[in-house]
Amino acid sequence: MTEQDELIEKYIQNKLSAEEALMVNQLLENDINFKTEFTLQTNLKKAVKKDDDAHFRNLISDIESKAKIESPIKRHSYAKWLAAAGIVLLLGLSYFFTMNQKPSTNELFASYFEPYRNVVQPLERGSDQQDKKTLAFLAYEKGEYEKAIALFTDLYTTTKEPYYLFYKANALLKLEKANEAVPLLLEHLKTKDTLTEKTTWYLALAYLKLNDKPNARITLKKVITEGKYKTTEAQELLKAFK
Structure with a gap:
């Protein structure tokens, strides 16, 4: 190979x-x-x-x-x-x-999880802009998740913008720290920004990563009921649990 x-x-x-x-x-x-x-x-x-x-x-x-x-x-x-x-x-x-x-919950997580794309801070190649928000999403896009997490934490503390919770949780999931991602996703679900409808899906995957099948099932059913994001994938995952 x-x-x-x-x-x-x-x-x-x-x-x-x-x-x-x-x-x-x-x-x-x-x-x-x-x-x-x-x-x-x-x-x-x-x-x-x-x-x-x-x-x-x-x-x-x-x-x-x-x-x-x-x-x-x-x-x-x-x-x-x-x-x-x-x-x-x-x-x-x-x-x-x-x-x-049947695949394990960890294998299912690996098959279905992909960090959500950056839709908050479009990055212009060759730009000299180096503010903290740009640096955070640049690190996220480059796969420098530890750096991105630190920056998202500081930015949320300062601005209280809820989307930082969402992206920090995604970075944590990529680093296989689902236990830290869950409370952030639950907190993000209390908000109503443009990314909230995606959060339920990532919360289900976080439960899956933790091998918490009961909560994963409940959350996947919610994804299907909401019918806004990853409905087909949620149905596939529920079928994999049977």
């Missing part, structure tokens, strides 16, 4: 360090071969995780189409993933899921 393959595997398993996350982002921007491999691996992983034969077959068809028109080097990459996909398809998706049994 190459270093780049290891980075992709760590990304899929949600085990990237802040430095590795930055490296992945740089490779995605600058290395077309890495981006192709990354897309193939992550899409295949998502397809396998979904008990959806049509979705899986569509992915294979897409890989086959691309393999016919790409360069020999890229065709080799596509061929590798067609082989892997073919094994799963040959066995049958239902057999695959039976053999793998």
Whole structure:
């Protein structure tokens, strides 16, 4: 396994360090071969995780189409993933899921959690602006979560803007500190900013990370009832608990 393959595997398993996350982002921007491999691996992983034969077959068809028109080097990459996909398809998706049994709550968390994107402070590349708010969200986008948490804490203390609670909780979840994220998310739910409708989903994932299945179920049902954000994913997770 190459270093780049290891980075992709760590990304899929949600085990990237802040430095590795930055490296992945740089490779995605600058290395077309890495981006192709990354897309193939992550899409295949998502397809396998979904008990959806049509979705899986569509992915294979897409890989086959691309393999016919790409360069020999890229065709080799596509061929590798067609082989892997073919094994799963040959066995049958239902057999695959039976053999793998139910995933753990930690595995489910890793599959569904992704830090919410920065929609508060758009960052302009090359800007000389260096105020604390900009630095906080820059650290967040770069995967420097410890730094972002410290800045979000100071900013919330000063401004009482509730979205800092939300983003601090997301950073804590990325660092696998769900026990610290839960009270922040509960506090954020008491507010009514533009991000509050997203908070219930992340609270459910935090409970999942803590292996608190009763609260995870209750919160996922609330996500479904609200019907505003990640409703389909919440239904999938509830099904995984059965």
